[in-house]
Amino acid sequence: DFLRKNIQMNDNVLLLCHEHKIKKAVSCLSTCVFPDKTSYPIDETMIHNGPPHVSNYGYSHAKRLIDITNRAYFDKFGHIFTSVIPCNVFGPNDNFAPGVGHVIPEMIHRLHEIMCIKDTDKPQEEKVFNVFGSGKPLRQFIYSLDLAKLFIWVLRNYDSVDPIILSVDEATEVTIAHVAHSLAKAFDFKGRVEFDTSKADGQYKKTASNAKLRKLLPDYQFTDFDVAIKATVQWYLENYDTARK
Numbered sequence: 001d002f003l004r005k006n007i008q009m010n011d012n013v014l015l016l017c018h019e020h021k022i023k024k025a026v027s028c029l030s031t032c033v034f035p036d037k038t039s040y041p042i043d044e045t046m047i048h049n050g051p052p053h054v055s056n057y058g059y060s061h062a063k064r065l066i067d068i069t070n071r072a073y074f075d076k077f078g079h080i081f082t083s084v085i086p087c088n089v090f091g092p093n094d095n096f097a098p099g100v101g102h103v104i105p106e107m108i109h110r111l112h113e114i115m116c117i118k119d120t121d122k123p124q125e126e127k128v129f130n131v132f133g134s135g136k137p138l139r140q141f142i143y144s145l146d147l148a149k150l151f152i153w154v155l156r157n158y159d160s161v162d163p164i165i166l167s168v169d170e171a172t173e174v175t176i177a178h179v180a181h182s183l184a185k186a187f188d189f190k191g192r193v194e195f196d197t198s199k200a201d202g203q204y205k206k207t208a209s210n211a212k213l214r215k216l217l218p219d220y221q222f223t224d225f226d227v228a229i230k231a232t233v234q235w236y237l238e239n240y241d242t243a244r245k
Contacts, residue, residue, distance in 0.1 A: 003058035010066050014081055018073060025081040026154050027070070029163060031140075031206045032056050033063045033085070041170055041209035044085070044163045053203050067163055074161040084154055087167040087208055091144025091228065092235035096245040104141065104179060104229075107131070108236055109245050111183055114191070127191035129184060132199035135177030140168050140208060143228035153217065167210045168222045182226050186233040 010027065017025045034042045035050030047067060052060035070081040090104035098106060111129050119127065150166045158164060174182075180193050213220075223231075236243055 001058075002056070003062050006059060006062035007065060010062065011069065014066075014069055014073065017081065018077065018079065023080065024155060024159075025079070026151065027066045027081070027083040029063045029066060029083050029085040030060070031085060031087055031165075031167075031208055033060045034206065034208075036203065040205065040207040042207065043209045044165055044212060047163065055202060070161045080159055080161065082154070082158065082161050083163045084151065085163055085165045085167075085208070086147055087140035087142050087165075087206075089142055089144050089147055091232050092239075094144070094232070094244070096236065096243055103139070103176070104183075104232070107180065107183055108233060111187055111189060112236065112240075115187060115189060124190040127189075129180065129189060129191060129193045131176065131180045131193060131195050133176060133195065133201040134197050135175060135180060135195040137176050137201045137203070138173050138205040138207065139176065139179075140170070140173050140206075141179075141225060141228075142166065142168050143223040143225075143232075146222050146228075150213075150217075150220070158216070164212055164216075165208050165210050166213060167208045168225075169210060169214075170207055172222070172225060173205075173207055174225060179229075182229045183233065185226075186230045 014025060014027070029047075031042070032052060033047055034052065035046065036053040037050055038046060047064060051057065066083050070083055073079040073081050088102060088104070090102065094102070094105040096105040096109040098109060114127050114129055115124065147166060154164065154166070177195070183189075184193055
């Protein structure tokens with residue numbers, strides 16, 4: 001379903017852009033499109049160098065086809081249909097639903113449930129925030145408001161069909177354990193953070209190079225990860241009744 005539905009959506013959007021003579025289209029790929037077996041950091045030239053991780057190969061191949069489709073439209077019609085590759089995104093208005101959202105929004109939802117919904121008569125100091133996996137995998141996370149600004153920059157200033165990675169710097173890559181403890185601090189959680197090693201870690205790392213972005217936009221300032229986590233948690237608490245969960 002991930003393969004077929006994403007192929008259909010992507011093809012439909014780009015076909016309608018062509019039919020309605022849209023001058024510029026920016027599609028969104030994902031770091032999961034990159035090969036599972038690769039050297040790091042990954043960059044834009046490595047997308048098609050080998051099979052993606054087995055856990056999401058359908059979605060990955062559907063996303064890779066956007067790059068192929070963009071190039072085909074450019075070769076035949078000269079259209080500037082391009083694509084961006086964000087690292088993991090989080091922020092206000094995310095989908096916080098269990099089993100649906102990405103890692104940070106899902107962890108925000110679960111921690112809030114532990115603190116405020118479940119076992120309300122139990123002292124918070126006795127509660128446990130159980131994190132799936134060892135906590136050791138590394139990820140780059142980009143604050144959604146930063147990514148939005150970069151999308152607008154791409155639309156206005158980036159005129160190539162070649163993909164461009166929109167990611168924070170490599171030095172700001174964090175472990176899942178760091179994410180968990182940052183969330184606990186943002187919630188002012190007094191209980192324990194534990195890691196369930198019976199759950200799969202997934203891909204250990206997907207470190208992406210933003211050298212191409214930095215060459216074109218050297219002075220862009222990304223929001224500090226822990227500051228962005230605090231702002232996202234605050235948004236969730238203030239908008240709990242209407243947030244997607």
